[in-house]
Amino acid sequence: MIILRYQPRQILIDIDTQRDLLVANGAASVYNHRKILANIHRVMAAARHNHIPTISTTQVYNPDYHSPGYCLAGTNGLKKLRYTVRDNCLCYPASDSADLPLDILDRYNQVVFCKRCEDPFEEPRLDRMLTGLRADELYLIGATAEGSVKATALGLLTRGKKVTVLTDVVGTRNRPAADRAFREMAAKGAILSKATEILGPSVLRIVHACPCKHCRMAGS
Ligand SMILES: [Zn+2]
Known part of the structure; x- marks a missing residue:
């Protein structure tokens, strides 16, 4: 007898x-970046291992037009951390088009969307992707708690999605603002969890993403 189990x-x-947000010498680096870098590495590895599709966002700004001074087009700081890029990945540059194949997540392990702002719902294609998502659980990681992560979580919750924020995989530049942001996300229905609760305790280790003293010492 075959039992069909719902996945x-x-x-x-x-x-x-x-890099600008998560590496020590980035233009707008988060507080406690070493722990966040190690936890991002761990969650990305788990997603790869468990075949969990990944939707990524990146900020990109024109240095000559209302730029915040980080994630500028043409700089190294704009780049995603190496271990956050999966094989079979598709990247969409920021544009005003909302064109998007319906089966995009069946065809790629990861789709990266560039955005010219923190709120992903201000980008037409990304809005369409996130608004149309059919999923039982969306796990959010990244930076910053008080900026893009909050905007993404609240937008998804408004659209009736089930959101879990992994708070030990979210960076911040302002701890009190991050705490307020987490409370606001929880009040709107987000589940606050931790990678260590889902994946078990981990030993911090070097992930070769950042050359600062603290990160180098983590591997010794
Ligand atoms: Zn470092």
Whole structure:
């Protein structure tokens, strides 16, 4: 007898895991970046291992036009952390088009969307992707808690999605603002969890993403 078991559909939402935000010498580096870098590495590896599709966002700004001074087009700081890019990945540059194949997540392991702002719902194609998502669980990681992660979580919750924020995989530049942001997400229905609760305790280890003293010492 064959029992058909329902497989819950999980999707990882990987938000702005870029060098300027997460590496010590980045233009707008988060607080406690070493722990966040190690946890991002762990969650990305788990997504790859468990075949969980990944939707990624990156900020990109024109240096000559209202730029915030980080994630500028043509700079190294704009780049995603190496281990946040999967094989079979498709990247959409920012544009005002909303064109998007319906089966995009069946064809690619990861789709990266560039955005010219923190709120992903201000980008037409990304809005369409996230609004149309069919999933039982969306796991959010990235940076920053008070910026893009909050905007992404609240937008998804408004659209009736089930959102879990992995708070130990979310970076911040302002701890009190991050705490307020997490409370606001929870009040709107987000589940706050931790990678260590889902994947078990981990030993911090070097992930070769950042050359600062603290990150180098983690591997010794
Ligand atoms: Zn570092």
